[in-house]
Amino acid sequence: MEDIKVLYSEDEVERRIKEIGNEITNKYRDEDVVLICILKGAVVFFAELAKHINNKNLKFDFMKVGSYGSRTESTDEITFSLDISSDIKGKHVIIVEDIIDSGYSLDYVKKCLSLKEPDSIEICVLLDKESRRKVNVQVDYTGFVIDDLFVIGYGMDYDEKYRNLPYIGYIEK
């Protein structure tokens, strides 16, 4: 059994997500926005964020990427297992991801989505392990910048477990 510590409580996380939601509401008003959830890790953050974006033309889409690396190490060999199903040409895309670490995954996702000619692409992450970046990716909305910890909960897993924790925790190494 892993030793789990709380990094951000459910209240702290939800307060911050509400602020990001307001920022997105004010930026886009009722323009055509496609909010893209990167499965599986971003699903809880995505659902909470979407509730705080007031936009009558907002649509949802989903994609799934993974990497060949081991559980806790980043790699630039990214795999694609589910693509979005809507047409994003001429729309504003916001990619929603749980955490950015090396940046390889989001760099790859952003490049793939740009080929579909959206009007704009922004990136929104709940957590940023800034000190670990290996590739330069512009992040437009960040919940929290964190130290190099292995985090779980609020959608994020360790060996597919703990995604259902309502707070952001970390595992003591």
Ligand code: IMP
């Ligand atoms: P990147 O490609 O190195 O930026 O890795 C990002 C992906 O690695 C995220 O989408 C997560 O799935 C996973 N990841 C990175 N750090 C953690 C962590 O601390 N806990 C859980 N998953 C993580």
Ligand code: MG
């Ligand atoms: Mg992920």
